[in-house]
Amino acid sequence: MYYVFVEKEKYIMQKFISSSVTKNFEDAVKLAADLNCNLEISRFAPNLDDIDSTFTKRIEAMKKALFYFKGETSLHGFLFDLSVVSLDPLIKEVSIKRFQQSLDAAKYLGAKTVVYHTGFNAYLNHSMYRLMFKEKFTAFWKTFVKQFEYTGITAVLENVQEKTPEFILDVVKEVNSPNLKVSLDIGHVNIHSKVPVVDWIQSYNKYLYHMHLHNNYGKDDSHNTILKGTINVQEVFQTIKNLNLNPKMVFEIFDKNELKESLQFFDDYFMQDKIRK
Numbered sequence: 001m002y003y004v005f006v007e008k009e010k011y012i013m014q015k016f017i018s019s020s021v022t023k024n025f026e027d028a029v030k031l032a033a034d035l036n037c038n039l040e041i042s043r044f045a046p047n048l049d050d051i052d053s054t055f056t057k058r059i060e061a062m063k064k065a066l067f068y069f070k071g072e073t074s075l076h077g078f079l080f081d082l083s084v085v086s087l088d089p090l091i092k093e094v095s096i097k098r099f100q101q102s103l104d105a106a107k108y109l110g111a112k113t114v115v116y117h118t119g120f121n122a123y124l125n126h127s128m129y130r131l132m133f134k135e136k137f138t139a140f141w142k143t144f145v146k147q148f149e150y151t152g153i154t155a156v157l158e159n160v161q162e163k164t165p166e167f168i169l170d171v172v173k174e175v176n177s178p179n180l181k182v183s184l185d186i187g188h189v190n191i192h193s194k195v196p197v198v199d200w201i202q203s204y205n206k207y208l209y210h211m212h213l214h215n216n217y218g219k220d221d222s223h224n225t226i227l228k229g230t231i232n233v234q235e236v237f238q239t240i241k242n243l244n245l246n247p248k249m250v251f252e253i254f255d256k257n258e259l260k261e262s263l264q265f266f267d268d269y270f271m272q273d274k275i276r277k
Contacts, residue, residue, distance in 0.1 A: 141171060
């Protein structure tokens with residue numbers, strides 16, 4: 001398991017790479033080991049056409065590939081077209097099934113964290129929708145989180161279309177469980193929010209448990225190296241240091257060279273204080 005120690009070990013930063021950086025899961029496991037990083041398991045299949053008939057087989061293959069892996073694993077849950085609070089009962093049923101499958105996979109694979117999108121559509125500009133969604137989503141998690149408390153796994157809610165940090169933060173606070181926390185995707189903030197990333201970090205503060213690191217130019221979710229885009233990652237990292245936070249840092253970058261460049265920049269930045277000492 002890889003850590004970066006800063007300021008006399010006051011600071012512990014865990015680094016993860018996404019398994020989506022390679023087409024083959026076994027190659028991603030090897031790359032994580034070679035880079036001395038932890039691994040976030042992302043996407044059970046390139047497409048979902050046959051996921052129900054192959055789900056067990058796929059996670060069994062992942063379990064085998066992870067047998068000798070010494071790092072920590074997290075898992076990105078199913079994410080496409082889901083809404084566990086949909087008004088359509090069939091969509092709701094399938095969405096809850098996918099959320100449950102994600103947790104079941106995490107338990108089987110030994111993952112310590114499961115990442116979920118909220119499914120919130122910020123572009124439905126209707127106050128009744130926002131109120132209904134928050135109430136129902138909070139109620140869902142008050143029940144669902146009990147499984148996480150029983151297993152010791154932490155669930156994190158990741159922003160996608162959310163325009164401000166308040167929605168996810170309010171849900172996490174109201175559920176009030178040590179096993180439900182916040183994930184911040186800085187690339188998504190850059191596309192969907194006018195609130196600067198550093199303000200999101202300051203708002204989340206102690207609830208910030210997990211982050212997705214990648215950059216873009218504010219129009220496309222391109223998952224660039226952290227050095228290519230309009231996000232000032234040095235400000236992001238300095239804010240984390242100033243608040244003395246230590247979220248799990250997941251480099252959700254899908255080009256190997258850009259991933260390595262980003263990891264090197266991250267190491268250099270967080271090791272500066274130690275080097276000066």
